[in-house]
Amino acid sequence: MNQPLKQHLIDPEICIRCYTCEMTCPVGAIVHDDNNVVVNAETCNFCMDCIPVCPTGSIDEWRVVSQPYSLDEQYEWDELPEQQDLGSDEASTGLEALDDTMAALLAEAHQGAGGKSKPPTTAGKASINMYNLGKPAIAKVQGNYKLTNAEGHDVRHIILDLGALPFPVMEGQSVGIIAPGTDADGNAHLPRLYSISSPRDGERPNYNNISLTVKREDKGICSNYVCDLENGDEVKITGPFGATFLLPDDPNARLLMVCTGTGSAPMRAFSMRRQRVGATGGATLFFGARSQDTLPYFGPLSKMPETVLDQHLVYSREGAKEYVQDRMIQESDLVADLLSDPKTHIYICGLRGMEEGVEKAFSSIAETIGTQWLTLRDAMREEGRYHVETY
Numbered sequence: 364m365n366q367p368l369k370q371h372l373i374d375p376e377i378c379i380r381c382y383t384c385e386m387t388c389p390v391g392a393i394v395h396d397d398n399n400v401v402v403n404a405e406t407c408n409f410c411m412d413c414i415p416v417c418p419t420g421s422i423d424e425w426r427v428v429s430q431p432y433s434l435d436e437q438y439e440w441d442e443l444p445e446q447q448d449l450g451s452d453e454a455s456t457g458l459e460a461l462d463d464t465m466a467a468l469l470a471e472a473h474q475g476a477g478g479k480s481k482p483p484t485t486a487g488k489a490s491i492n493m494y495n496l497g498k499p500a501i502a503k504v505q506g507n508y509k510l511t512n513a514e515g516h517d518v519r520h521i522i523l524d525l526g527a528l529p530f531p532v533m534e535g536q537s538v539g540i541i542a543p544g545t546d547a548d549g550n551a552h553l554p555r556l557y558s559i560s561s562p563r564d565g566e567r568p569n570y571n572n573i574s575l576t577v578k579r580e581d582k583g584i585c586s587n588y589v590c591d592l593e594n595g596d597e598v599k600i601t602g603p604f605g606a607t608f609l610l611p612d613d614p615n616a617r618l619l620m621v622c623t624g625t626g627s628a629p630m631r632a633f634s635m636r637r638q639r640v641g642a643t644g645g646a647t648l649f650f651g652a653r654s655q656d657t658l659p660y661f662g663p664l665s666k667m668p669e670t671v672l673d674q675h676l677v678y679s680r681e682g683a684k685e686y687v688q689d690r691m692i693q694e695s696d697l698v699a700d701l702l703s704d705p706k707t708h709i710y711i712c713g714l715r716g717m718e719e720g721v722e723k724a725f726s727s728i729a730e731t732i733g734t735q736w737l738t739l740r741d742a743m744r745e746e747g748r749y750h751v752e753t754y
């Protein structure tokens with residue numbers, strides 16, 4: 364038998380096909396076909412540059428193999444194969460078998476990154492990757508509404524109708540949108556990922572439609588395309604993607620949601636779902652924006668009763684500068700109470716930069732109740748109660 368090798372893999376169930384890893388890899392080891400994003404074992408040099416940029420942690424998979432999985436094999440996968448029993452201690456587990464240098468590199472790469480996530484134990488199973496690059500779904504635009512009023516800050520609520528196409532989604536999942544045309548090299552544009560902001564039974568109950576929350580980015584090919592869509596336009600979409608950033612089915616679960624800007628999309632989906640099913644556990648939202656008129660869904664949020672959603676809206680460029688983590692510290696007792704409750708599920712979505720500050724806030728709040736945040740966070744992640752999606 365060949366000497367066992369460590370192979371870097373991507374979990375196709377959790378990967379949301381944002382292609383960020385592929386664009387980041389300095390040696391071109393990450394490639395994709397219509398179906399999956401995969402790692403070429405012959406090219407990967409374990410530099411770990413791809414680890415911190417992955418929004419889901421799906422990039423962080425390792426197997427010890429006697430023969431590396433080929434690209435063609437990986438392209439076919441719907442889920443990762445189990446670690447094979449190679450009959451030796453060294454090869455018995457993937458990650459543990461990484462040597463010290465690699466383990467240290469990996470630990471460093473994880474700093475500030477979301478890390479591997481698990482779905483809540485009571486979440487249903489999400490359908491993923493039903494429509495891909497080669498076979499996208501065609502959705503029809505049903506609505507395109509401006510959510511923000513500020514000059515130069517255009518966030519849109521886009522409603523897409525799937526008609527008779529099966530397109531089952533869960534709150535917290537994302538879809539890809541393929542902008543028409545080609546890039547400078549003449550290749551079709553890769554899909555851009557957007558979180559779904561509507562609940563599973565439709566933006567309008569029992570309609571086969573979804574909504575997205577999209578910010579127009581300066582020179583952003585896809586965001587400008589989406590923000591300019593008109594009713595009746597046909598849009599190519601891929602997905603749905605994401606199998607861990609999901610809502611627990613337990614109506615008594617308590618939600619702690621922290622977001623900035625368009626990171627509010629999944630939080631809207633969660634809140635609407637919980638309101639529709641009459642969940643009783645309650646939810647707390649820390650939501651950061653530049654100002655009131657750049658905060659997506661400010662109007663609808665103001666109509667949500669506090670019993671459904673306890674809201675803490677903070678502004679960084681209106682009045683005294685405040686970030687979500689500042690308000691969390693100010694509301695330490697509330698956050699500490701949530702941290703000490705095993706029914707609490709934490710969701711963080713938005714700017715990558717906020718993660719560090721939010722983690723620090725959790726650390727100092729956890730200390731006030733004699734808890735070590737990193738230990739608690741890792742336990743919550745393992746129990747499917749801690750979810751991060753930042754970009």
Ligand code: A2P
Nearest residue numbers: 623624625651652653679680686687716717720
């Ligand atoms: P600011 O840009 O004023 O520093 P948007 O996506 O609409 O710009 O909103 C993002 C919000 O997140 C803004 O209020 C932005 O503030 C804020 N923000 C930027 N960096 C961080 C950070 N490191 N931690 C928390 N919030 C942040």
